[in-house]
Amino acid sequence: MLKIAKNAGLTDIVSTGDGTNAISTQHPITGSTVEMKLWLFNDNAAERFENINIDPSDSVSTDESTWIQLAPDNAGSAGTYISGGAALTMANISDSNVGKPFWVKITTPSVGSVQNKTDIKLTVNYRKFAV
Known part of the structure; x- marks a missing residue:
């Protein structure tokens, strides 16, 4: 399965759906930009992935x-x-446990009061094949 890690060692794995280990940043109410490097990887040597894209989405409000x-x-x-x-297109992944780095930049506008946005997601789309 394809997963996203927050470290090059691929041990700080982003949770899928439950929010227990989300990608997070902090921004002042005046707005700011934060960049971070993440790693996409395959954790199963019996699978390969093609037509990969990472798509930011927000389907709430x-x-x-x-x-x-x-x-x-x-x-x-x-x-x-x-x-x-x-969406960012990534190269095909046929190896396992090798991080493929990509970058995320989050830019927030000025807001009137503190907010906690938890509905913006990175969705990884792909075609999976057996090796």
Whole structure:
């Protein structure tokens, strides 16, 4: 299965659906931008994945997925960020437990009071094949 980790050692794995280990950032009410590097990886040597994309989504109330920009990794730094809310295409993954880095930039606007946004998600879409 494809998973996202918050560290290069692939041990800090992002939870899927239950929010127990979510990707999180903190922003002042005046708005700010935070960048972070994440790793996509396959944890099953009997599977390979093609047509992979990572898609920011928000299906609850107002759509804030445009706050999220994704970029490929470019030798350890963020490559060119794509438009806010757009899906990032990743290369096929046929190896297991090898992190494929990508970058996330979260830009929040100024707000009137403190908010806790928990409805913005990164959805990984793919085609899975047996090896």
